[in-house]
Amino acid sequence: MALVELENVFKIYQVGDEEIRALDDVSLKIESGEFISIIGPSGSGKSTLMHLLGCLDTPTSGKITLDGIEIQNASSMELAAIRNRKIGFVFQSFNLLPKLNVAQNVEVPMIYAGVSAKERRERTMEALKKVDLENRAKHRPMQLSGGQQQRVAIARALINQPRIIFADEPTGNLDTHTGENILNLFRELSQQGSTIVLVTHNPEIAAVTPRRIEIRDGKISFTEDDRLAGTSLNK
Amino acid sequence: MILWNSIQVGFKQIWSHKFRSLLTMLGITLGVASLVAMAAIVNGMENGMKEGLIATGGLDKVVVNDQSVPVWQEHLAQMAPGKTMQDVYALKNNATLLKRISPEIRASVRYVSRGDNRSRPSEVSGVTEDALFINQHEIAYGRWFTQMDSETAAPVCVIGSQIRDELFGDPNVIGEEIIPLGETIRLGEQLFTIVGMFQHYESEMARTERLARNAALAKQPKVTRAFTNAVSQNSQNRTWGRPRGKGGGWAFDRKNSTIYIPLKTALIRFRMAENSLKIDDIDIQVKNYEEFEAALQQARNILMITHNGIEDFTFSTQETQSETIEQSIKNTRMSGTLIAIIALIVGGIGVMNIMLASISERIREIGLRKAMGATDAAVFIQIIIESVVLSTLGGLMGVAFSYGLVYIIQNVSTSNAPVIKPDALIFSMIFATIIGLIAGLYPALRAAKLDPIQALRFE
Numbered sequence: 001m002a003l004v005e006l007e008n009v010f011k012i013y014q015v016g017d018e019e020i021r022a023l024d025d026v027s028l029k030i031e032s033g034e035f036i037s038i039i040g041p042s043g044s045g046k047s048t049l050m051h052l053l054g055c056l057d058t059p060t061s062g063k064i065t066l067d068g069i070e071i072q073n074a075s076s077m078e079l080a081a082i083r084n085r086k087i088g089f090v091f092q093s094f095n096l097l098p099k100l101n102v103a104q105n106v107e108v109p110m111i112y113a114g115v116s117a118k119e120r121r122e123r124t125m126e127a128l129k130k131v132d133l134e135n136r137a138k139h140r141p142m143q144l145s146g147g148q149q150q151r152v153a154i155a156r157a158l159i160n161q162p163r164i165i166f167a168d169e170p171t172g173n174l175d176t177h178t179g180e181n182i183l184n185l186f187r188e189l190s191q192q193g194s195t196i197v198l199v200t201h202n203p204e205i206a207a208v209t210p211r212r213i214e215i216r217d218g219k220i221s222f223t224e225d226d227r228l229a230g231t232s233l234n235k
Numbered sequence: 236m237i238l239w240n241s242i243q244v245g246f247k248q249i250w251s252h253k254f255r256s257l258l259t260m261l262g263i264t265l266g267v268a269s270l271v272a273m274a275a276i277v278n279g280m281e282n283g284m285k286e287g288l289i290a291t292g293g294l295d296k297v298v299v300n301d302q303s304v305p306v307w308q309e310h311l312a313q314m315a316p317g318k319t320m321q322d323v324y325a326l327k328n329n330a331t332l333l334k335r336i337s338p339e340i341r342a343s344v345r346y347v348s349r350g351d352n353r354s355r356p357s358e359v360s361g362v363t364e365d366a367l368f369i370n371q372h373e374i375a376y377g378r379w380f381t382q383m384d385s386e387t388a389a390p391v392c393v394i395g396s397q398i399r400d401e402l403f404g405d406p407n408v409i410g411e412e413i414i415p416l417g418e419t420i421r422l423g424e425q426l427f428t429i430v431g432m433f434q435h436y437e438s439e440m441a442r443t444e445r446l447a448r449n450a451a452l453a454k455q456p457k458v459t460r461a462f463t464n465a466v467s468q469n470s471q472n473r474t475w476g477r478p479r480g481k482g483g484g485w486a487f488d489r490k491n492s493t494i495y496i497p498l499k500t501a502l503i504r505f506r507m508a509e510n511s512l513k514i515d516d517i518d519i520q521v522k523n524y525e526e527f528e529a530a531l532q533q534a535r536n537i538l539m540i541t542h543n544g545i546e547d548f549t550f551s552t553q554e555t556q557s558e559t560i561e562q563s564i565k566n567t568r569m570s571g572t573l574i575a576i577i578a579l580i581v582g583g584i585g586v587m588n589i590m591l592a593s594i595s596e597r598i599r600e601i602g603l604r605k606a607m608g609a610t611d612a613a614v615f616i617q618i619i620i621e622s623v624v625l626s627t628l629g630g631l632m633g634v635a636f637s638y639g640l641v642y643i644i645q646n647v648s649t650s651n652a653p654v655i656k657p658d659a660l661i662f663s664m665i666f667a668t669i670i671g672l673i674a675g676l677y678p679a680l681r682a683a684k685l686d687p688i689q690a691l692r693f694e
Binding site for chain 2: 057076083099112156
């Protein structure tokens with residue numbers, strides 16, 4: 001069974017008399033261990049798709065299954081628990097808490113998971129080692145470069161050993177060189193077995209992933225899979 | 236786990252906005268301080284009044300007071316006789332249920348003096364021996380008036396210890412106790428001989444304080460005495476006859492600056508010019524407290540005869556006095572508490588305001604925390620705890636502040652020493668915490684209800 005499964009998902013916003021179909025009958029499967037990107041211009045519905053996949057929102061209709069759990073009817077408390085245990089987020093603007101140091105930032109998801117202080121410390125150092133920042137644990141986010149900040153955010157996303165990681169334009173605020181480093185880090189994580197969904201508007205960045213999905217006007221317009229060499233499945 | 240973390244986050248949040256938090260806490264601080272200080276002042280008042288009540292006589296003491304004649308006797312008002320010796324004789328001969336009848340004539344003497352030293356007595360009264368018992372005086376040195384003194388209207392007096400302190404010297408200042416028996420002092424312009432001195436009256440607290448100080452002084456080498464007449468009017472460390480009006484013992488101060496002279500002496504030496512034999516005060520004491528009501532009725536009947544049926548007198552008992560005291564204490568406490576609580580509520584509004592500002596600054600943070608798995612409840616608790624931490628810290632500052640306030644009041648005011656009681660502290664701290672809880676409710680609810688997607692997008 002696929003890790004994530006969307007069946008005929010609609011997300012419809014009512015703005016005045018007008019009906020806006022942010023997602024229009026989307027069906028999608030993501031297997032465990034996949035490295036996949038979702039591309040599309042702004043307003044295409046890719047953010048909405050990511051919010052639904054990331055359990056930040058529920059669909060108007062349709063069925064979403066994540067790791068065997070149906071989430072379309074889950075309460076906000078259940079969604080919070082799923083986000084905490086099964087999902088990691090990486091954002092374009094890093095979203096680190098400026099008042100906390102690097103280690104404390106990485107610890108935050110574990111606090112909501114109810115992990116003991118001792119275990120938190122150990123796991124934090126482990127995660128920071130993974131992103132090569134163990135000697136910056138006591139620094140404030142503002143004292144780090146953009147690339148370093150994004151690596152802290154990745155360590156934070158990894159800390160509860162989630163089933164899937166969503167990265168929303170993770171290189172958008174970085175220069176090309178640093179951006180490449182971050183993408184390499186994702187590639188490494190993918191090779192270690194993490195499931196990663198990269199959301200971007202930039203086809204060049206999307207090119208690092210074996211599978212790419214393009215969204216336009218709320219529909220999946222294009223799927224490309226390098227693993228099926230030479231073939232492209234146009235819908 | 237989350238609770239402890241929320242408290243830490245709360246402190247961090249307060250610390251990172253030091254000035255803003257301080258200003259916010261100040262509202263709660265002032266509220267708590269005024270609540271505690273108010274309670275302390277009222278406690279001081281209460282103590283003073285109760286001590287005073289006890290020092291001026293027991294519950295079986297009744298004062299016969301003047302009263303304007305009742306409405307239906309207004310046409311007889313001219314004939315109202317007032318209190319005279321006739322009343323005293325009539326009560327003495329007929330009121331079988333009374334133990335003591337003490338007539339008093341007040342001499343209008345404002346200052347007593349000896350050489351250059353002056354003292355201001357609380358009263359200079361002509362009395363009989365019954366006054367000693369009713370007002371619970373104890374002669375420590377010398378003697379009471381003899382029958383000879385009374386019959387001949389002799390210029391003799393018995394003084395309180397504070398009069399001695401001010402005219403002859405305070406033992407704590409000059410290091411030696413003077414017993415001024417046989418000395419002559421001036422009451423107004425007239426010379427009187429001191430034949431006796433009362434014991435020094437003081438509250439339990441003052442006594443232990445004084446003994447401790449004396450014990451400490453005894454260890455130091457003795458200071459050589461300068462003059463017999465060395466009187467320090469402004470000395471700070473006087474405890475015998477404590478500085479007037481300080482330390483909660485005004486009733487004792489009053490008692491210590493009493494001067495008694497024989498009744499007839501007062502009449503002849505201070506009242507002859509007035510051509511009036513009226514008595515200022517009649518204090519009576521019942522034989523048996525169980526027959527209190529009956530004894531009063533008997534006294535009333537006798538006085539109605541001597542007053543030709545005109546009811547120009549009334550009885551005021553210590554009981555009515557103590558009720559009056561309790562009522563006035565209650566009123567003071569109520570109005571004080573009300574004002575302090577209003578101050579606290581205003582402080583609470585300040586807390587709510589700052590919490591709202593704080594969450595609108597942290598919308599992104601709240602969205603992020605929710606994305607990372609914080610439930611609505613966790614966000615709610617975090618904001619509530621921040622608010623409670625803010626107001627509780629403010630409350631603690633208020634408690635510290637109230638001690639300072641009470642210290643200042645003690646040194647500035649002339650009334651009774653305020654007393655801080657633990658129940659006032661506990662009550663005000665609990666109240667401050669509840670205010671913080673209520674003030675945090677609405678901001679916390681707003682934060683908990685934030686949509687994570689909207690919050691993350693917020694710039």
